[in-house]
Amino acid sequence: MCALHSVSVTNERAEGEARPEPPDWLAGYPEVMTSAEVARVLRFSEPVVRRMAARGEIKGQRFGRDWRFLRRDIRALMEGPPPEDEPPGNQPPGDAESTE
Numbered sequence: 215m216c217a218l219h220s221v222s223v224t225n226e227r228a229e230g231e232a233r234p235e236p237p238d239w240l241a242g243y244p245e246v247m248t249s250a251e252v253a254r255v256l257r258f259s260e261p262v263v264r265r266m267a268a269r270g271e272i273k274g275q276r277f278g279r280d281w282r283f284l285r286r287d288i289r290a291l292m293e294g295p296p297p298e299d300e301p302p303g304n305q306p307p308g309d310a311e312s313t314e
Contacts, residue, residue: 239292240285249274249281252288 243251252272253263264281267274273287 247283252283
């Protein structure tokens, strides 16, 4: 019989110590990526990536039947919008602008 062990992991840093950088998932990819490369990174199929690009859900440029994507745009997509870009309906109470 196998016993389960609980593992406690702490992430303590000394005062002023910098937080380690997250891994760069796009390292090794070119600045201009194909739909196949984007599909590999996002773990989507190529047709899904192309449909999302056609709908404007992924920022890209179409060249004939092919799509090209900037690595920085894919990184931004993966990181999500900055907190200040939240829609107005998602603001905490009291933060709404007054209309007086």
